[in-house]
Every structure is written in C-alpha cells, then in structure tokens.
Amino acid sequence: MKKITGGVASPRGFEAASAAAGIKYRDRDDMALLYSSSPCVAAGTFTSNIVKAAPVVWDRNIVETYGTAQAAVINSGIANACTGKEGYDICRKTADEAGKVLHIDPDKVFVASTGVIGMQIDIDRVINGIQILSGKKEHSDKAGSDAASAIMTTDTKRKETAFEFELDGKKAIIGGMCKGSGMIHPNMCTMLAFITTDAAISKEMLQKALRDDVKDSFNMVSVDGDTSTNDTALLLANGLAGNAEITEENADYHSFCLALHEVTSFLARSMAGDGEGATALLEVKVTGAADKAQAVLIAKSVVSSNLVKTAIAGHDANWGRILCAMGYSGAEFDPENVDLFFESAAGRILIFSQGTAAGYSEEEATKILSEPEITVTADIHMGDAGATAWGCDLTHGYININADYRS
C-alpha cells in the first residue's frame, strides 16, 4: 500500500467538481459534485440522532433500497435539517436535476448538506449550481481538491487523502474527503465523508467494511460532544480496477479494509485536529483494557471532557481532570492501578502511577503539552485490549465561532 496524491477523484472513473452557487456563503465555492463514469455499489452509515436532516433520510433510502449509486451532490452553508416536507422536496429536486444533466437515474444520486440547521435552501441556486458542476467535472487531483474545499464550513483545512494498494494482482485506488469541525461527536459516522474506490467488491462486503471501520475511525472523534443531525459517510466502489469481485472475507477483503482504514483514520485525525478553534490534536490511547468496549468508553470520555480540553489549551499538565473523566466514563477499573503518560514530539513522561502523581517535572510536562499533536496514554493493567480516540483542545476560538455562528 502506498500513499498517492489526490482524493475522491483519484480512483479510475471518478470525477469531481466544485461551484460557487451562493447557497449561503458569498465569494467561495459551496457546492461539490462527485460522479463515477460507471455505476457503483454504495455503502453508507448515518447519524444516530433521531432528528435527521432531509439528505440523511434521502441517502439512507438509497443505501438500504438499492445499494448502488453513481453521483453525489453536496452543498455547504445550509444543513437542510429541521426543514420539514419542504426540505425533503429539495433533496428530490436536487437528485432529479442531477439525474437529468448527468443522464443517470435520480435514485442513484446522493444528496448531502452541511451548515446552519433550520433554514430552507433556495432550489433555484442548487439547480444553477448543478449545471455549473456538470460542465466542470473531471478526473483529476485538482477536481478532487476543489470538491474537498467546497464542502468546508468552519473547517480551516481541506481534508483528503488517497492510497494505492493491490487486490488480486491488480492495482486498486481508494480516496476520500471529509469535512467536520463543530457539532462533531459522531455516533454512526462523521459529519460528511465521501470515500471512492475502483476496487470491485459486492455491496454486502462494502457495507460490512464501512460499518466495521467507522467504529475505529469516525466514531472515535469528538470535537464538542454534539452529535450532528447530518452525519453521513458514503463509500462508492465502481470496480474499474478489474480485480476479481470481493464477495467474502478473504485476503483481498482484508487488504481492502486496511486501505479503507488508512483513509478513514487519516480523515478522522484531520477532523479532530481541525476542530473548531483547535490549536492541538489530542489523541487518547487506552491500553491494558479487559475488553475493547471498556477501552472505548474511557478514551471517548477523556477526549470529550471540557476540562481536559481547556487544560490542553493552556498546556497545563492538570492530569487530575483526566483521571476524573476516566472515572465518570461508566467503565469499571481500579484508579490505584493506572499509569498515565503524556507524549508528543517533545518527549514522553510518566505522570501518574500507583494512585498518586509520579515524580515528573512540570516544566517538561508543559513543553510536551505545547506541541500541536499530543498523545495521552492510560494503561489500566487489566488485559490486552485498547482503543484510540481523537479530539482537540477547547479554546477562545471555539467560543468566537459558536457564540454567533449564524450571523
């Protein structure tokens, strides 16, 4: 497996485009198109929030009813959530227009939206946008990057990656992009993620690969504990790599899953590190757990704690808050038998052991916590299981962004 340039438009047959449709933002691209020259099998995971945006309902229906698709139309600026029947009609009209200009079945067009909840989208702008997108779409790194930029809201960085790997002696490619910076605490998947591959794989295996993977990637990210109404991860496979179709959990399936995880874990980490207002990526590893569920509970509790996140913002080795967040996670463990480590490019130190502070230097701890990527490891000495969660610090930037988001 090797990392290559590009993103969603890198696998054979995939094209992308972006357009400035004026949905809500001015003077920037705010619509993206993802298109495959041949039909794809499609997998998806969606928000567990019972308040679901209209596009989530639309896309889930495509995944569950057909499991095939050929395009996705995405807008940023307005989430099309809490918009009633009118909001769902917008999805249908979006897919109809895309189907018409792309000469494909509208029921093979995913629709995705991200932005303010509660506002209605102006369908005329969407239709105009689709016409621009249709004329611009191309199979190139630049087209993929433009799409990854157009779907951003409060994100400060474009998030995309691609890998080449081998299946059945053939070269296959998998690429992905995502957006997500606030209202990030995915419970089925992240805010919006799109992954494309030219691997040949059955829809059952594709859905299984995605469903299993998100538990270790997107579902392990938290920016602010708020599970969005719009969380969507879509995975499209058009089979143009020419490998023998993967239809069971064989060696090729595992190669595919490894490549998928490279993409999703990169995107998940990128999303955490670019959390609203973030100045640091916070990685929390739990090791020595009795089972994985326990490790997940503890890791997510620590990475979600406002008090841990503000301490990281202040480069303050206030490890008591980490123990505290572990303690209210709901997992059982012995606080007297925890080893806690801080680690970054500046070094690694033991900070807490055998029930009390280890003899560490505050100065060294502050230096470690002043790096842009910080890892907290908690070894709970109960077994061999582990889990890793990703989040970020909580800063004045988060307040600035969210105290007046709509204006």
Add this chain to the structure above:
Amino acid sequence: MKKITGGVASPRGFEAASAAAGIKYRDRDDMALLYSSSPCVAAGTFTSNIVKAAPVVWDRNIVETYGTAQAAVINSGIANACTGKEGYDICRKTADEAGKVLHIDPDKVFVASTGVIGMQIDIDRVINGIQILSGKKEHSDKAGSDAASAIMTTDTKRKETAFEFELDGKKAIIGGMCKGSGMIHPNMCTMLAFITTDAAISKEMLQKALRDDVKDSFNMVSVDGDTSTNDTALLLANGLAGNAEITEENADYHSFCLALHEVTSFLARSMAGDGEGATALLEVKVTGAADKAQAVLIAKSVVSSNLVKTAIAGHDANWGRILCAMGYSGAEFDPENVDLFFESAAGRILIFSQGTAAGYSEEEATKILSEPEITVTADIHMGDAGATAWGCDLTHGYININADYRS
C-alpha cells in the same frame, strides 16, 4: 413556609466559622466548620465517579456505618482526590483533631475538600485551621455566611439560603449552603452542599428525603458535563425544633421534603447561574413527556450541549442546536411534533413548531436571550410528565478560568 435570612447556622443549635488556613489560597478564608451542639442524624449522597476523593470515602463510611454526625470540616483550594493512602490519612487526622478540640467522637466529623485534584494537603495547616475555627464558631447569620464564602473556589457568589416551616405545630428551620462552579455535572449530588435542620426526623427518613430530592435538584444541574471526584451533599438534622420525630411518610414528612426542596433547588439554580464564566442561567423545561425519565434525558442533553451554551452566550436564537441536542439525548420522540419556546423577563415566544421554524422575530428572540435568566421550554406532546434542568452559557470566561487553573 417562609424564607428567612441566614444559612447553615440558622437552625437551632448549629454553629459555623471560617478561617484563613493557607491551604492553597492566600489572603482569604479557605476553611469552614459546621457544628451542632447536639448530635445529628445525618444523610449524604456522593459522586458516582469511580475516582472518588478521599473525603468522599471518609464521609460515605460515616453515613453508611453510623448515620449520625456532629460536625463537618471543609477546605477549599485542594480537592484531596487522587492522593492515595496519604490523602485518606489526612481525612483521619483532620477528624481526629476536630474531635479533640470539639470534644466529640472523630467518627462523627465529616471532612470535605474542593479544589485542585492530585495535590497533597499540608496537615499542619489544617490542624492550625481547626484550632482557629473552634475558637470562632457561633450561631449567627454572619457565621453561616462566612462559612459559605470560605468553601468557594471559582465561584463568584456565596450560595446560601434558609427557610422556616411548621412541623407538628412547632417551628422548624432548614438552611443550606453549597459551592460549585466548574466540573459540575453531578450524578449523585453536587460538588459540595451542606444542609442543616433542627427538625426531628429518623435517619432512614432523612436519607430517603435527600436521596429522592437530589434527583430533582442537584442532579439536574450541569455546568460542563464533568462529574467531579468530590461531589458531596450532606444533610444534618439535630431535632432541636421539638417536633414529634418523623419516622414515616406522613404529612410532616411531606412538609419537610417541600422545605428541603426549597433549599436544594435554590442552591442548584444558584450553582448553575454561577457556573464558571457564566453570564446567564439557562433553565430547560421539558413538558408533555410520556414519563419523567424521558423528560430528564432530553432536558439534561440540551442543558449540557456546548453548542446550545455558546449560542446562549451570543444571544443567538440558534434553535436548531436545541433540536439537535434533544435528538441525540437517547430519548424517543417525534421531532415534527415539538413546540419550542424561549422565555425570559423580556417576554415569551414560540420558536419552532410542526417541524419547522415558527414565524418569530429574530430581534425579539435576541432581546429575550439577552436577559440573565433564560428558560427554554420544549413541549413534546406525548403525555403529562416533565423535568427541569439548570445550566449556563459557555463563554470566554470559562476558557480563561480553565486553561490555566492550577497556576
């Protein structure tokens, strides 16, 4: 029932004092004593965090083993949590010293601490503090107020209240104080709350009254979602009112519970309104619920949402975030059948109904959200149950306080 001046030192026989012991703070009182001239039955509820501070372990043992007490020694500045065996020894030595100077059994002395996790307390300073406290204690409003001030950490306001009520033809008094501003998301009770009464009541009834009450008072508060290692609520009753002892759920028991709830709900609201960095008290009422558990889940989810809290800080009627937080609460309801209202001293408006925005004025909404006490009501039209939760807005002040708390 009528509100009277004073706090914990108001019921007959109760005395209080404060002292500057230099535990961690300089130039302010940081220790408090609560004492009853006659032995009390005692009830307590404690943090559900499995990382429990040493004083929580000490106090819970007193409540469970004896159910009686006569004094409490409290310090602010250092939490005595994650301090191992040495931390527990500090509790024992504190109780021993208080027992000696007050001429009571050390096993009748509660110990409570609040402040930084992980630091050890200097026992010599505690012993010196106890000697000062013992010489100063008195039965007066001022003594109660001084104690309520001494237990504050990042609190900006002293929190105390007292009520007079009638039991069995006799006048009884109940008073309380609490502290709590950050790491507030109590799951058995709040950070530190002390309630005193001269009512005569059995220890079984006292514990039942407290245990039932905290579900509707302290457990409905959230400042930052972090359940502390030190949460403790203690209720002491010395019987000096002279009423016939309450030993069953009769009319007097209900009168007592009503008075207790006046004290605890006042303290809970005060704690929420004085949350770290808060500029507004946020009250979330869920009505029309099928049952209380459902109403509690929804109300606590909304009041705990960082995105709702930052919107309130910005006086921004971003109601989509409220629907979103209701949706991920874990409670089942129909988002299309929710009525959402904003209310404050400036008025009351319907903001969301029948699945979409109601036709409200943004200007009026902003005016309502600019008051220091704001109520959000969500009617979910499923039944007659309801719940109320209290929290506060999330501001730059919270970041300032917590990004460098220990220095």
